[in-house]
Amino acid sequence: MGVVTYSAIFAILIGSTVFELILIGQPLSQQVLITSIIGLAGVKAVLVALFFQHLKDEPKAISSIVLFGFTAVILLITLSLLSIAALHGV
Amino acid sequence: MSEEHHIPPSYSIKRWLFSTNHKDIGSLYIVTSLYFLFVGGALALLVRVQLTVPNNNFIASSAFNQAFTTHGLIMVLWFLSPFAFGFANWIVPLQIGARDLAFPRINALSYWLYLFSGILLLMSSAAGLPDGGWTLYAPLTTLRFTPNLGLSLAAGGLILFIVSITVSSVNFITTILKMRAPGMKLMQMPMFTWTILLTVFMMLYAFPSLLAGTIMLMGDRTLGTMYFGSPQGGSLLWDHLFWFFGHPEVYVVLFPAMGAIGDIIPTFTRRPLYGRKYIIMSFIIVALLSFGVWGHHMFVTGYDPLVAKIFTVTTIAISLPFDIIVIAMIESLVKGKVRLKTPMLFVLGSIALFIVGGITGVFLGSVALDYALRGTYFVVAHFHYVMVGGGVVALFGAFYYWYPKITGKMYDEGLGKAHFVLSVIGFTLLYFPMFMNYEMPRRVVTFTETQWAFTNYLSTIGGFVFGLAQILMLYNFYESSKTGAPAGSNPWNGFTLEWAVPSPPPQNDFDVTPRFSEDGTISLPGLGAFANGGTHTMSTAHAEHGIMESHLSQWPVALAGAAFTLILGILGVTLLPTASFIEGMLYLWILLTGFILGGLGLYGFAKEKFVSFEDEEAEGWPFKHVARVRMGVWVFLASEVILFGTFIGAYIFIRAGTLDWPAINTVFQIQHGAINTFILLTSSFTAVMALVYSKRESKAGVIGSLLLTIFLGLWFLYNKATEWQELFHEGHTFDSGVVMSTYYITTGAHGAHVIGGLAAMTILIGGALKGRHMGEHGSENIHNFGLYWHIVDIIWIFLFPLFYLI
Numbered sequence: 001m002g003v004v005t006y007s008a009i010f011a012i013l014i015g016s017t018v019f020e021l022i023l024i025g026q027p028l029s030q031q032v033l034i035t036s037i038i039g040l041a042g043v044k045a046v047l048v049a050l051f052f053q054h055l056k057d058e059p060k061a062i063s064s065i066v067l068f069g070f071t072a073v074i075l076l077i078t079l080s081l082l083s084i085a086a087l088h089g090v
Numbered sequence: 091m092s093e094e095h096h097i098p099p100s101y102s103i104k105r106w107l108f109s110t111n112h113k114d115i116g117s118l119y120i121v122t123s124l125y126f127l128f129v130g131g132a133l134a135l136l137v138r139v140q141l142t143v144p145n146n147n148f149i150a151s152s153a154f155n156q157a158f159t160t161h162g163l164i165m166v167l168w169f170l171s172p173f174a175f176g177f178a179n180w181i182v183p184l185q186i187g188a189r190d191l192a193f194p195r196i197n198a199l200s201y202w203l204y205l206f207s208g209i210l211l212l213m214s215s216a217a218g219l220p221d222g223g224w225t226l227y228a229p230l231t232t233l234r235f236t237p238n239l240g241l242s243l244a245a246g247g248l249i250l251f252i253v254s255i256t257v258s259s260v261n262f263i264t265t266i267l268k269m270r271a272p273g274m275k276l277m278q279m280p281m282f283t284w285t286i287l288l289t290v291f292m293m294l295y296a297f298p299s300l301l302a303g304t305i306m307l308m309g310d311r312t313l314g315t316m317y318f319g320s321p322q323g324g325s326l327l328w329d330h331l332f333w334f335f336g337h338p339e340v341y342v343v344l345f346p347a348m349g350a351i352g353d354i355i356p357t358f359t360r361r362p363l364y365g366r367k368y369i370i371m372s373f374i375i376v377a378l379l380s381f382g383v384w385g386h387h388m389f390v391t392g393y394d395p396l397v398a399k400i401f402t403v404t405t406i407a408i409s410l411p412f413d414i415i416v417i418a419m420i421e422s423l424v425k426g427k428v429r430l431k432t433p434m435l436f437v438l439g440s441i442a443l444f445i446v447g448g449i450t451g452v453f454l455g456s457v458a459l460d461y462a463l464r465g466t467y468f469v470v471a472h473f474h475y476v477m478v479g480g481g482v483v484a485l486f487g488a489f490y491y492w493y494p495k496i497t498g499k500m501y502d503e504g505l506g507k508a509h510f511v512l513s514v515i516g517f518t519l520l521y522f523p524m525f526m527n528y529e530m531p532r533r534v535v536t537f538t539e540t541q542w543a544f545t546n547y548l549s550t551i552g553g554f555v556f557g558l559a560q561i562l563m564l565y566n567f568y569e570s571s572k573t574g575a576p577a578g579s580n581p582w583n584g585f586t587l588e589w590a591v592p593s594p595p596p597q598n599d600f601d602v603t604p605r606f607s608e609d610g611t612i613s614l615p616g617l618g619a620f621a622n623g624g625t626h627t628m629s630t631a632h633a634e635h636g637i638m639e640s641h642l643s644q645w646p647v648a649l650a651g652a653a654f655t656l657i658l659g660i661l662g663v664t665l666l667p668t669a670s671f672i673e674g675m676l677y678l679w680i681l682l683t684g685f686i687l688g689g690l691g692l693y694g695f696a697k698e699k700f701v702s703f704e705d706e707e708a709e710g711w712p713f714k715h716v717a718r719v720r721m722g723v724w725v726f727l728a729s730e731v732i733l734f735g736t737f738i739g740a741y742i743f744i745r746a747g748t749l750d751w752p753a754i755n756t757v758f759q760i761q762h763g764a765i766n767t768f769i770l771l772t773s774s775f776t777a778v779m780a781l782v783y784s785k786r787e788s789k790a791g792v793i794g795s796l797l798l799t800i801f802l803g804l805w806f807l808y809n810k811a812t813e814w815q816e817l818f819h820e821g822h823t824f825d826s827g828v829v830m831s832t833y834y835i836t837t838g839a840h841g842a843h844v845i846g847g848l849a850a851m852t853i854l855i856g857g858a859l860k861g862r863h864m865g866e867h868g869s870e871n872i873h874n875f876g877l878y879w880h881i882v883d884i885i886w887i888f889l890f891p892l893f894y895l896i
Binding site: 002003006007010013014017020021024030033034037038040041044045048049052053054058059060061062065066068069070072073074075076077079080081082083084085 | 294295299326327330334381382385388391393394396397400401712713715716721724725727728729731732735736738739742743746747754760764767768771772774775777778779782873876877880881883884887888890891895896
């Protein structure tokens, strides 16, 4: 990968951060706002991983090792939240 | 010329302090873990003596609580896994045809961190050992209910222990996946190596949640944060974090023992393991499922019934692969010609005891039965049948199996068999009566009910018989190391590669590179061995003398000592408000010493020219083309994902239960978060530019980019410090509630990672000034640093919206 690609990714990262800041000033529902902002954060994280960490050039097995960690964390968060759902009337 | 003449003799203290050779480290692990076995065992006997008869007052309730808590912590963490990893250190490189682990100095660092973590735990006895159960249930373990310093020391020890486990996991994963002998496919790996591989993966993913939980607990105890003292977090949060680690830990303890069984059975039945492929698949399924069953430890917390149903299903499901494993092992015995040597006797005993432990575990997977049996001696009996019967007994068998390889001497078979018989009698007398005490509550100092008197009496007798049997084992091994008959390279006619080298093996393990053919045949010139199903042949592999590999380094022990000193210093600083002037100065001096030692250790570690052997032909599918260090960094980053995922998970858990979370731009000012986000994103760009310049061999470009990245990192930290100062000034301190707790601990942990990155960059700049890190090959160090720095950036990408935007 060359300087142009890195610069483009950097520009997207900065631009999407600015977009996040613009979004919070918009009259959006809390759900839409949270989904959009966390979604944007996810996109930024994936861009950094794929291009700055060069994950896209690594064998899939490397991605799998990291992704399994991510999946385990999602499971931990989801089931722990579900466990208190009844307490909070969800 | 081999390196052997550079290695001090075995009686030299220098060798044991500075050796990085996997066999020396393995011996250190085995000896240290056996020491902890006897400490933990002595504590268990105290508990048993107290429970011998009703209404006993042999020890006070506080001492009883400390004894059973520390017994549990020591046995599960400081004995069982390190004992297994003593063998893993010794045997795994030999089994896969490697000459050492991927990172020998990191391996030594793992051991020394483990030793110092144990010292911290034992030091807590001066200030009160942990006394709330090995599960360290919060809020019982918070300062309010356990104010003594002992628990903080033990928690500090636990943090060091987890760091040791993490770096060890990275090392073993990289070694097994990248350093197998040419031609050795994953499915051709011996069972012990297979289970060690799965064990280290489970460790990698399970321990960070405990690390995060322990850091939060330490925050609560030393800074006054309120993770576990608040209703929003509290006991349920600790339970989730602890058991997310705790259940995979059962398999972490069990897998190496079952892997050893998988290697011992073919040797002593003279036939390949029945259904080997399905056994491996079953182990993999258990390892995956182990992360989805933790909730069955929490049925009585009263959580949502839907979640209870999910955990019931996964818990029952995880028992099925174990059925396949056990049945396949029994089938191997039935179809084989069994030789009842001591290792095999222990294997047979272990399988029988594990079946009892496993079946009783299925009972506890049912919500209804768990409600009835929870907190009783039925549970105590169940998990001791699994962990001692399934785990320790098999590992004793492994000890007898590999003792000739390790020492070059045969043990006394008669004493070995006596050890087995006494162990089984003692074990059964000790634990079986506990099943009958299924109504007796555990963790209670005494009892009045006479119907439990006889069974408890039997248990105490069994405890002493079991304990004395282990002294017999030590005596046997000690005497045999001096007077035992020479073992030869393959006394059991074993099939796996460790038996193809002399006993004990030379420092570099193999003077020639072993090679595997498609059918599993192992080839070594002048030596012969065969893998499961293979045929016995010799090869024409060329001799490779002259392997220059370093084996001594003083930096691992120095770094571990620095970490130990730092933890003591940090704990001392938290005592400053109540300390005298002299005490205060002492604490600050300890802290300063830790920093200086740590800095020197890091500098020395980085500067040292340490050569470890790399075989271009090594089998590394599917990571063949990933450099060894890069692979290690990626594996480490996976644990970082769990660590920060857990911090973020705790934030979400607490926020879900907090009605009055502050609106945006009220407590956390958006401009602070936004500026720091722009700074870190820019630093990621400058870090990647350092890589570009490195590949272009532009020294000025590399140094300039790294200096700019350091500047941005420092700017980030300055902004963060300013923000913290402002928040403190406004009254938002560590103890201001759960919102500030999540903020300070999560961003604090992130800030510590930024500091770590700055230290790494300083070392890189030092190298770049000398012309290193240039060109396609030299840029690898910059690339690997970038992997770390970018994950620090990714974490912030999530922390920014969570704390500032939503």
